[in-house]
Amino acid sequence: MTPPRHQAPRTGSVAAARPAGPRPAAAHVPRSTALRLVAGIWAKIEDRDQRSGNSSYYLILGSALALTAVGLLMVLSSSAVEAIAEEGSSYALFLKQGMFGIVGITGMFVLSRLPVRYIKMLAWPAIGLAVLLLVAIFTPLGYEVNNNRSWLRLGGFTAQPSEAAKFALCLWMPLILARKGALLRRLHHALIPVLPIAALIVGLVVLQHDLGTALLLMLIVVATLFFAGVPKRLFVIAGVIAAVGAGALALSSGNRMCRITGWLGGSQCVGINDQADAGLGALASGGWWGLGLGQSRQKWFYIPEAHNDFIFSIIGEELGLVGTIVVLCLFGILAIAILRVIMRHTDPFVRITSGAILTWILGQAFVNIAMVTGLLPVIGVPLPFISNGGSSLVVVLCGIGVVLSFARTRPTPRRFGVTGSASARLPLLTPAGTTGRGRG
Numbered sequence: 001m002t003p004p005r006h007q008a009p010r011t012g013s014v015a016a017a018r019p020a021g022p023r024p025a026a027a028h029v030p031r032s033t034a035l036r037l038v039a040g041i042w043a044k045i046e047d048r049d050q051r052s053g054n055s056s057y058y059l060i061l062g063s064a065l066a067l068t069a070v071g072l073l074m075v076l077s078s079s080a081v082e083a084i085a086e087e088g089s090s091y092a093l094f095l096k097q098g099m100f101g102i103v104g105i106t107g108m109f110v111l112s113r114l115p116v117r118y119i120k121m122l123a124w125p126a127i128g129l130a131v132l133l134l135v136a137i138f139t140p141l142g143y144e145v146n147n148n149r150s151w152l153r154l155g156g157f158t159a160q161p162s163e164a165a166k167f168a169l170c171l172w173m174p175l176i177l178a179r180k181g182a183l184l185r186r187l188h189h190a191l192i193p194v195l196p197i198a199a200l201i202v203g204l205v206v207l208q209h210d211l212g213t214a215l216l217l218m219l220i221v222v223a224t225l226f227f228a229g230v231p232k233r234l235f236v237i238a239g240v241i242a243a244v245g246a247g248a249l250a251l252s253s254g255n256r257m258c259r260i261t262g263w264l265g266g267s268q269c270v271g272i273n274d275q276a277d278a279g280l281g282a283l284a285s286g287g288w289w290g291l292g293l294g295q296s297r298q299k300w301f302y303i304p305e306a307h308n309d310f311i312f313s314i315i316g317e318e319l320g321l322v323g324t325i326v327v328l329c330l331f332g333i334l335a336i337a338i339l340r341v342i343m344r345h346t347d348p349f350v351r352i353t354s355g356a357i358l359t360w361i362l363g364q365a366f367v368n369i370a371m372v373t374g375l376l377p378v379i380g381v382p383l384p385f386i387s388n389g390g391s392s393l394v395v396v397l398c399g400i401g402v403v404l405s406f407a408r409t410r411p412t413p414r415r416f417g418v419t420g421s422a423s424a425r426l427p428l429l430t431p432a433g434t435t436g437r438g439r440g
Contacts, residue, residue: 104396307387
């Protein structure tokens with residue numbers, strides 16, 4: 001009988017990669033309980049193995065609809081007194097906001113069904129339309145509200161073009177940066193043509209005396225460049241320029257300086273910070289469980305336009321600390337779900353756009369809540385999904401529709417390694433020009 005021939009292990013197999021002899025013991029890396037807990041929570045958020053299926057789509061959709069429902073309910077509660085005094089019906093502002101909510105949800109579902117290539121085609125028309133609408137502010141179509149000339153009157157409807165500019169930047173900048181790819185390592189490619197167009201839009205908003213929206217637009221620009229992976233030295237330069245610009249804009253307005261000095265506790269301006277003080281009083285009087293839905297006292301003209309920028313204080317007064325925590329949790333769920341979309345995709349356009357929209361919505365929510373709770377001075381920034389404002393609600397829901405489209409198109413995992421069983425994933429902050437090969 002012929003003895004069996006010894007077969008060498010095939011190249012690339014697990015047996016070839018495994019050394020002969022006993023396997024050495026793995027080095028023990030001591031890790032604290034806190035670090036293990038943080039790592040476990042991050043693993044659940046990242047969902048590397050995609051065991052949760054397509055849950056990100058439903059988390060984004062559910063949290064967005066829940067926040068919209070909370071917003072409509074609170075607009076009805078907080079605007080009833082003012083609406084019955086000015087419109088003759090306590091349901092006037094609620095019905096108008098509900099109509100815009102239907103339009104926004106319709107736009108969200110339409111955008112969620114579009115493939116990524118069609119969303120890319122919307123970028124250039126969106127940025128062009130945004131610039132035209134911002135320029136139209138300075139024509140007879142524009143009008144001024146509370147010393148800010150940032151509104152357009154079209155027939156019987158009013159709109160704020162700066163809200164559309166946020167959405168347009170979140171589509172157009174990622175398209176340009178994703179196409180440049182590895183060229184973004186060169187500073188002039190990272191800045192041209194993105195920075196001149198963004199500066200034009202921010203400049204038009206500054207001319208409308210809307211400092212809060214201008215700061216949010218700058219935040220979106222910086223976050224988009226960050227997610228695209230431009231050289232880090234650019235952010236140091238941009239930070240210095242933004243700080244100098246914001247300081248100059250604050251010093252150029254006596255009203256802004258009164259708000260800032262009042263926030264710091266040394267203002268001598270009478271009546272400037274009454275709205276902020278009333279908002280803090282509403283939060284304090286709500287306690288743990290609140291006074292009950294519709295039972296706010298501060299909405300009786302103690303907080304001017306309580307259904308707009310200071311609606312979070314009415315939530316705290318009527319629904320208490322528990323109600324505010326529920327709103328914060330809904331924003332947190334939305335953030336985690338969008339982060340999963342960013343981590344799962346390898347398309348630079350998808351990753352940069354999702355990061356820009358995440359920064360836009362969560363950054364605006366943070367600024368509004370920090371303003372109401374006294375962590376920041378008062379600037380006119382609405383709370384996404386919740387504050388009264390048709391153009392803001394429609395545009396934010398359309399932004400969610402874009403992310404839902406990305407969540408629906410799950411990429412095929414790339415396989416690397418000798419066994420072919422592990423799917424490689426790009427890290428969260430990979431420059432747009434890299435492919436991530438060799439990462440597992």
